[in-house]
Amino acid sequence: NAGVMQNPRHLVRRRGQEARLRCSPMKGHSHVYWYRQLPEEGLKFMVYLQKENIIDESGMPKERFSAEFPKEGPSILRIQQVVRGDSAAYFCASSDRGYNEQYFGPGTRLTVT
Amino acid sequence: GESVGLHLPTLSVQEGDNSIINCAYSNSASDYFIWYKQESGKGPQFIIDIRSNMDKRQGQRVTVLLNKTVKHLSLQIAATQPGDSAVYFCAENIEGQGGKLIFGQGTELSVKP
Numbered sequence: 467n468a469g470v471m472q473n474p475r476h477l478v479r480r481r482g483q484e485a486r487l488r489c490s491p492m493k494g495h496s497h498v499y500w501y502r503q504l505p506e507e508g509l510k511f512m513v514y515l516q517k518e519n520i521i522d523e524s525g526m527p528k529e530r531f532s533a534e535f536p537k538e539g540p541s542i543l544r545i546q547q548v549v550r551g552d553s554a555a556y557f558c559a560s561s562d563r564g565y566n567e568q569y570f571g572p573g574t575r576l577t578v579t
Numbered sequence: 580g581e582s583v584g585l586h587l588p589t590l591s592v593q594e595g596d597n598s599i600i601n602c603a604y605s606n607s608a609s610d611y612f613i614w615y616k617q618e619s620g621k622g623p624q625f626i627i628d629i630r631s632n633m634d635k636r637q638g639q640r641v642t643v644l645l646n647k648t649v650k651h652l653s654l655q656i657a658a659t660q661p662g663d664s665a666v667y668f669c670a671e672n673i674e675g676q677g678g679k680l681i682f683g684q685g686t687e688l689s690v691k692p
Contacts, residue, residue: 564678
């Protein structure tokens with residue numbers, strides 16, 4: 467049973483470009499969560515999605531960031547017009563239902579130059 | 580601010596000793612807690628969880644204790660091994676706030692051979 471998959475593992479973007487991060491949950495999991503980790507810090511919740519629905523986006527910046535989890539395919543975290551402050555590790559986690567253990571992927575390390 | 584914090588940012592132990600990592604939380608509505616281990620460059624790895632209707636839970640070489648009176652959580656690792664060296668995070672889920680986890684800052688465990 468494959469774990470949570472994320473790609474790319476490393477992503478370099480220039481300021482102003484767009485970043486797209488992908489997450490495929492564990493088989494049988496329909497709940498996806500995105501977290502961001504700045505260097506030397508803990509993880510910060512960004513958004514919680516189920517298939518085709520955003521359940522909680524209270525941790526998402528108001529502008530430039532969006533997330534989706536379509537009926538088919540991976541969940542996508544999209545960052546438009548990236549700035550240097552967006553440089554971080556972005557982790558995706560999945561669970562089989564809300565309020566249950568979450569399993570994390572290896573993360574995407576975004577570097578904005 | 581964060582409602583989950585850690586008492587010690589770093590912990591150094593000898594191989595074979597027991598390790599205790601502590602975590603304080605401030606939200607009395609938190610009713611589900613998870614400990615994660617994160618090695619450098621990797622995603623958080625689920626270790627053990629506990630719900631608020633319990634005060635102790637044991638796994639393989641690990642025990643989590645929950646003291647709701649003082650809002651304190653601890654992770655005990657028996658016979659610590661070099662492979663246990665990592666950063667350990669506690670995370671909480673607040674009842675009624677869906678599945679999102681709130682993470683503490685982390686404790687770095689260093690095991691000396």
